[in-house]
Amino acid sequence: MGILDAISGYRVYLDTNIWIYALExxxxxxDNLTQLFQHIDxxxxxxxxxxxxxxxxxxxxxxxxxxxxxxxxxxxxxxxASLAVIPISREILIEAAQLRASVKLKLPDxxxxxxxxxxxxxxxxxxxxxxxxxxxxxxxxxxxxM
Numbered sequence: 001m002g003i004l005d006a007i008s009g010y011r012v013y014l015d016t017n018i019w020i021y022a023l024e025x026x027x028x029x030x031d032n033l034t035q036l037f038q039h040i041d042x043x044x045x046x047x048x049x050x051x052x053x054x055x056x057x058x059x060x061x062x063x064x065x066x067x068x069x070x071x072x073x074x075x076x077x078x079x080x081a082s083l084a085v086i087p088i089s090r091e092i093l094i095e096a097a098q099l100r101a102s103v104k105l106k107l108p109d110x111x112x113x114x115x116x117x118x119x120x121x122x123x124x125x126x127x128x129x130x131x132x133x134x135x136x137x138x139x140x141x142x143x144x145x146m
Contacts, residue, residue, distance in 0.1 A: 003032040006140045009122025014049045016056040017127045047083045050115040114123050
């Protein structure tokens with residue numbers, strides 16, 4: 001089964017690890033992520049992510065002083081026709097707090113989950129099993145669809 005078979009609906013949320021795998025070229029995930037991003041670029045899927053994804057993904061390039069990789073992340077994780085990079089708003093923070101109160105999540109994960117829920121994402125693509133306990137989110141674990 002490929003990644004497109006696992007996706008339900010049109011609106012998909014991309015967790016930070018998906019960006020890292022795609023932009024760092026993890027061989028195990030390359031084919032599925034290439035297919036995913038091609039369908040996003042074609043407009044077959046509408047992707048969402050939080051601005052938090054950029055902050056999380058930039059850490060390693062900044063530590064390594066890798067200006068090229070830093071610029072790649074900045075350009076890739078930016079809004080365009082079929083990708084919405086959502087700012088962290090008060091509404092998202094309140095939803096994240098409600099999630100943390102009901103489900104044991106770290107604040108960054110709660111922000112991602114809240115962003116996905118508030119933007120009516122039908123699929124949440126990640127490789128983090130912690131998201132499976134979030135109600136109202138259909139989680140696709142990248143490592144399980146291979």
